[in-house]
Amino acid sequence: MPGGPRRAACHADAAAAASPGAPGAWALVAEVARLRGEMDAAREALAAALALDPLQPALAWARLACIPAVSPDAAHERSLIARFQLELAELDAAAAADAASWAEAACSAFPLHYRGGDCLDLQRPLGQLLCRLLGDAYPLPPPQPPARPRIRVGFVGEAFRRHTITKLFGGWMRGLDRQRFEVIGYALGLVQDADSAALAAACDGWAALPGPLNQAIRRIREDAPDVLIFPEVGMDDRVLRLAALRLAPLQAAAWGHPVSTGLPTVDLFLSSAAMAPVPDHRWTTEARVDLPGIGVCVPRPGPPPALSRAALGLPEGPVLLLCVQSLFKYRPFSDALHVAVARRCPHARLVFIEDARPAVTRAFQDRLHAAFADAGLDPRAHLCWLPRLSEDQFMGLLALGDLFLDSPGWSGGNTTLEALSVGLPCLAFAGDTMRGRHCLAMVQALELPELCPSDADAWVAAAVALAGDADRRAALRARIAERSHRLFDDPRSIRALEALLSDRVRPGPPR
Numbered sequence: 001m002p003g004g005p006r007r008a009a010c011h012a013d014a015a016a017a018a019s020p021g022a023p024g025a026w027a028l029v030a031e032v033a034r035l036r037g038e039m040d041a042a043r044e045a046l047a048a049a050l051a052l053d054p055l056q057p058a059l060a061w062a063r064l065a066c067i068p069a070v071s072p073d074a075a076h077e078r079s080l081i082a083r084f085q086l087e088l089a090e091l092d093a094a095a096a097a098d099a100a101s102w103a104e105a106a107c108s109a110f111p112l113h114y115r116g117g118d119c120l121d122l123q124r125p126l127g128q129l130l131c132r133l134l135g136d137a138y139p140l141p142p143p144q145p146p147a148r149p150r151i152r153v154g155f156v157g158e159a160f161r162r163h164t165i166t167k168l169f170g171g172w173m174r175g176l177d178r179q180r181f182e183v184i185g186y187a188l189g190l191v192q193d194a195d196s197a198a199l200a201a202a203c204d205g206w207a208a209l210p211g212p213l214n215q216a217i218r219r220i221r222e223d224a225p226d227v228l229i230f231p232e233v234g235m236d237d238r239v240l241r242l243a244a245l246r247l248a249p250l251q252a253a254a255w256g257h258p259v260s261t262g263l264p265t266v267d268l269f270l271s272s273a274a275m276a277p278v279p280d281h282r283w284t285t286e287a288r289v290d291l292p293g294i295g296v297c298v299p300r301p302g303p304p305p306a307l308s309r310a311a312l313g314l315p316e317g318p319v320l321l322l323c324v325q326s327l328f329k330y331r332p333f334s335d336a337l338h339v340a341v342a343r344r345c346p347h348a349r350l351v352f353i354e355d356a357r358p359a360v361t362r363a364f365q366d367r368l369h370a371a372f373a374d375a376g377l378d379p380r381a382h383l384c385w386l387p388r389l390s391e392d393q394f395m396g397l398l399a400l401g402d403l404f405l406d407s408p409g410w411s412g413g414n415t416t417l418e419a420l421s422v423g424l425p426c427l428a429f430a431g432d433t434m435r436g437r438h439c440l441a442m443v444q445a446l447e448l449p450e451l452c453p454s455d456a457d458a459w460v461a462a463a464v465a466l467a468g469d470a471d472r473r474a475a476l477r478a479r480i481a482e483r484s485h486r487l488f489d490d491p492r493s494i495r496a497l498e499a500l501l502s503d504r505v506r507p508g509p510p511r
Contacts, residue, residue, distance in 0.1 A: 022052070023049040023050075023052045023053045023056060023059065024049075026045045026046070026048045026049035026052070027045070027046070027049050027058075027059055027062075029045040030042040030043075030045035030046045030049065030059075030062065030066075031062075033045060034062075034066065035357070036357055036358065036359050037068075037069060037355065037357030037358070037359035037360040037363075038359045039066045039067060039068045039069075040066075040068070042062075042066045043063055043066040046059050046062055046063040046066065047063065050063065055094075057095070057098070057101045057102040057104070057105040058104075058105040060091055060094065060102075060105075061091070061102075061105040061106060061107050062105075062107075063087070064084065064087050064088065064091060064107070065107045065108070065109070065110075065111075067080055067084070067109075067111035067112055068080070068111070068363065069111055069114075069327070069328040069355070069357070069360045069363070070327060070328060070360055070363040070364045070367065071115065071331070071332060072332065072363075072366075072367050073332050073367075074331075074332055074333065076332075077115040077116065077331070077332070080112060080115060081112060081115060081117075081121075081122065084109060084112055084122065085121070085122070085125070088125060088126060088129070089125075091129075092125075092129050095129070095133055099132070099133045099136030099137050100136070100137040102133050102137075103130075103133040103134045103136070103137035103138075103241065104137070104213070104241075106130050106133060106134070106237065106240065106241055106244075107237045107240070108126075108234045108235075108237060108240050109122050109123070109126055109234075110234055110235060110257075111328065113234065113257075113259045114328050114329060114331070114409075114410055115331070116331060116409060118260075118281070118282075118283040118433055119259045119260060119262075119283075120260060120262070120282075120283065120284075120285065122262070123259065123260050123261065123262025123285065124262045124285055125262075126262055127244070127261060127262025127263040127264065127285065128262070128264065130240065130241070130244040130263060131244045131245075131263055131264050131265055133244075134241055134244040134245050135244075135245065135246075138214070138217060138245055140217075140221070140245065140246065140247075142246065142249075143221070143224060143246065143247060143248050143249055144224075144249075145224040145225065145226045145248070145249065146224065148182075150178075150179075150180055150181055150182040151180060151181050151182070151226050151227065151501055151502065151505050151506065152181075152182045152184065152223065152224070152225045152226050152227070153176060153181050153182065153183050153184070153225060153226065153227045153228075153229060153501065154183075154184045154185075154186055154220060154223065154225035154227065154228045154229070154248065155169075155172070155173050155183065155184070155185050155186065155203075155228075155229050155230075155231065156186045156188065156220075156228055156229070156230050156239060156242055156243070157169075157185075157186070157187065157188065157189075157230065157231050157232065157236075157239060157256075158187075158188045158189040158235070158236035158238060158239050159189060159231075159232070159235070159236070159256075160185060160187040160189065160195075160196050160199055161189060161191050161192060161193045161195050161196045162193055162194075162195045162391070163195075164256070164413070164414040165231050165232055165235075165256045166195055166199060167298060167299075167414050168231070168256060168296045168298060168413065168414055169231040169254055169256060169296060170195075170199055170202075171296060171297030171298060171299065171489075171493075171494065172229070172231075172254075172296070172297065172493070172494060172497060173185060173199060173202060173203060174199075174202045175297055175491060175494040176494060176497070176498060177498055178204070180498065180502065181498065181501070182204045182205070183202075183203045183204050183205075184203060184204060184205035184206065184207070184223055184225065185199060185200060185203045185205070185206045185207070186207050186209055186216065186219070186220060187200075187206070187207065187208050187209065187210075188209050188210060188216060188236070188238050188239060188242075189210060189236075190210045192208060205223070207219050207223075213238060213241055213242070216238070216242060217242070217245065217247065220242075220247045220248075221247065224248075225247075225248045226248060226249060226250065226501075226505045227248055227249075227250045227251070227252070227501055227504075227505060228247055228248040228250075228251045228252070229251075229252050229253075229254065229270070230242075230243050230251070230252070230253045230254065230261075230266070231253075231254045231256040232253070232254065232256030232257040233253045233257060233261040233263070233266065234257040234259055234261065235256070235257045240261075243261060243263055243265065243266055244263050244265055245265060246265050249505075250267055250268070250501075250504050250505060251265055251266050251267050251268075252266065252267060252268035252269070252270050252286075252289075253266050253268070253269055253270065253286065254269075254270040254295075255269075255270065255271055255272065255275075255295065255413075255434065255435075258271075258413075258433075258434050258435035258438075259435065260283060260284040260285050260286060261285070261286065262285050263285070264285075266285075266286050267286060267287060268286055268287050268288075268289050268500075269284040269286040269287070269288045269289065270289055270291060270295065270497070271284075271288050271289060271290045271291065271295060271434055272290060272291060272293065272294050272295030272296075272434070272441060273290040273291060273292055273293065273295070274293055274294050274295070274441035274442075274444065274445060275294065275295070275434045275437040275438060275440070275441040276290050276434065276437075277431075277432055277433055277434060277437065283433055283434065289500060291492075291493040291496045291497060292492040292493055292496050293441075293445065293490055293492055293493060294438075294441050294442060294445065294487065294490075294493075295493050296490075296493055297489060297490055297491055297492075297493055297494050298414075298417055298487070298488055298489070298490075299488060299489055300421055300484075300485075300488040300489065301395065301417075301418050301421045301422075303422075304392075304395035304396050304398065304399040304422050305392050305393075305395065305396045306396070306399075307393065307396030307397070307399070307400060308400075309400055311396075312386060312389075312393065312396070312397060312400070313386065314349075314351070314384060314386075314400070315349065315384070317347075318347055318348055318349040319345070319347055319348040319349070319402045319403070319467045319468075320348070320349055320351055320384075320400065320401045320402045320403075321341065321345070321348050321349065321350045321351065321401075321402065321403050321405055321463065321467060322351050322397070322398070322401040322403070322404045322405065322419075322424070323338065323350050323351060323352050323405050323407070324351065324352065324353050324394070324397065324398075324404075324415065325407040325410075325412050325415060326355070327352070327353075327354075327355045327360060327361065327364040328355070328360065329407040329409070329410040330364065330368075330407055330408075331408070331409050331410075332367065333408070333409070334407070334408045334409065335367060335368055335371035336371065337408060337456060337459065337460055338350055338368065338371075338405075339371050339372055339375045339377065340460045341405075341460055341463045341464060341467070342372070342377060342382040342383075343375065343377060344460075344464045345463070345464055345467045345468065346381070346382075347467070347468070348382075348402075348467045349382060349383065349384045350382060350383050350384070350405070351383075351384045351386060351397075351401070352364075352383065352384070352385055352386070353385075353386045353387075353388065353389065354385055354386065354387055354388060356388055361385075365385070368383070369383075394418075395418060395422065398418055398419045398422050398424050399422045399424070401419070401424050402467070402470075402473060403424070403425050403426075403427060403463065403466050403467060403473065404416070404419045404424050404425065404426040404427065405427055405463060406426060406427055406428045406429040406439040406440075407429070408429040408431065408436070408456075408459075409429075409431055409436050410431075410435050410436060411428070411429065411431060411435065411436050411437060411438035411439045411440065412426075412438060412439055413438040416438055416439045416442050417442065417487060417488075420442060420443075420446070420480055420484050420487060421484060421488070423477040423478075423480045423481045423484070424477075424480075425448075425451060425466065425473055425476040425477065425480065426439050426442070426443055426451060427439075427451055427453070427459065427462055427463055427466065428440035428442075428443050428444075428451055428452050428453070429453075429456075429459050430452065430453070430454065430455070440452055442487055445486050445487060446479070446480060446483045446484065446486060446487070447483065448476065448479065448480070450462065450466075450472075450476070451476070
């Protein structure tokens with residue numbers, strides 16, 4: 001909430017004034033800056049705190065994770081990665097003395113995952129360190145589930161509520177054959193809502209575990225699951241810490257956060273056959289399993305509300321090209337693509353949604369506006385900025401849009417599904433990693449080759465052509481409406497997951 005950082009800033013100022021030499025005061029200043037998205041200021045405050053008390057694991061991990069959400073250029077992206085690797089090595093050396101304290105504060109490299117590459121050089125050393133720290137802090141005997149009639153499958157997540165993760169992976173939890181599988185949900189999040197209650201009712205067991213990590217460990221160990229599935233690893237630090245422990249004989253991560261965990265304790269990465277890069281290459285430390293289609297069983301979203309452009313503050317005349325992913329998904333190289341589309345489509349507006357953190361929005365706008373200005377274009381004539389929207393408003397925006405432009409490098413997953421559910425044509429950008437091919441897989445499933453350009457130049461050309469041809473867009477809408485059922489309530493991934501788990505937990509005779 002906007003008032004939260006302001007109130008915290010007042011407390012931080014008061015704390016710093018009362019105890020200017022206290023590490024805690026600097027840590028509070030750093031947290032306020034982090035919440036605002038002011039990562040350089042947060043790092044400076046944390047450096048001041050660590051200068052006063054170097055042996056503070058939480059402060060050291062927090063400094064490591066102080067990574068700006070938006071980079072001004074590719075050189076900055078590379079410098080952040082290099083700095084992270086250096087500081088991770090320093091942290092690894094410091095953590096040797098007190099594994100328990102360092103384990104409790106461990107966090108992910110989440111913002112760096114959006115800087116390109118396959119992330120293995122980041123994830124492998126971080127995963128090995130996390131497993132060592134968590135293993136030393138919580139020495140556990142190997143899990144030995146008892147024989148039971150059904151395979152017990154636990155799902156661990158922080159976002160089992162009205163959230164993308166539940167939309168994408170709740171179908172697995174609801175759909176596993178209850179004659180053969182027993183499903184238990186472990187909900188780590190503080191927020192529980194109607195969607196949490198519905199998912200809990202669909203499971204055989206449910207545990208709300210928002211408290212200390214050792215409580216979650218104890219409960220999972222007591223339940224002794226045969227399999228643990230983490231729909232995402234990397235977005236939430238408590239999920240990451242649990243995944244770094246061996247709590248079940250078989251542990252798997254899914255593509256809710258489509259980056260390798262790097263954790264030796266995660267055996268499988270549940271991916272998507274349709275999103276596999278071609279030519280394929282190794283981008284996970286886990287054994288990768290490509291489930292059929294887009295790899296999930298997602299219910300069709302409900303119909304969008306009827307909204308006008310005026311209701312959202314959008315102009316009436318221009319063609320609306322929706323660029324509505326989180327701003328941190330747009331890397332510097334994508335600016336030139338948006339400039340190229342805008343130059344050739346003066347009748348269109350590229351629509352972006354602001355970040356909840358003003359500093360992140362400012363950094364992105366500064367970079368994009370500079371790219372437009374360098375090209376001799378006035379950004380005010382080509383861009384529309386919307387504030388954060390409610391879910392209903394967002395669905396209404398998708399229904400109003402003329403064309404959805406995929407985010408190059410880190411594709412839209414649930415957002416693309418929602419856009420296609422209302423018939424909005426989605427122009428895919430074919431990335432070279434799984435996380436860059438969500439949209440591509442979906443429009444290929446609908447057999448729409450005109451939405452699958454082969455490279456960046458073709459992507460710009462296709463965007464320009466479609467922006468200028470209302471009849472073609474209308475024809476695409478009709479074909480999407482006719483075929484979009486292929487993307488929703490598809491049980492193939494569930495059946496494949498059942499076969500996989502049966503083979504791994506209850507292996508039959510050789511085939």
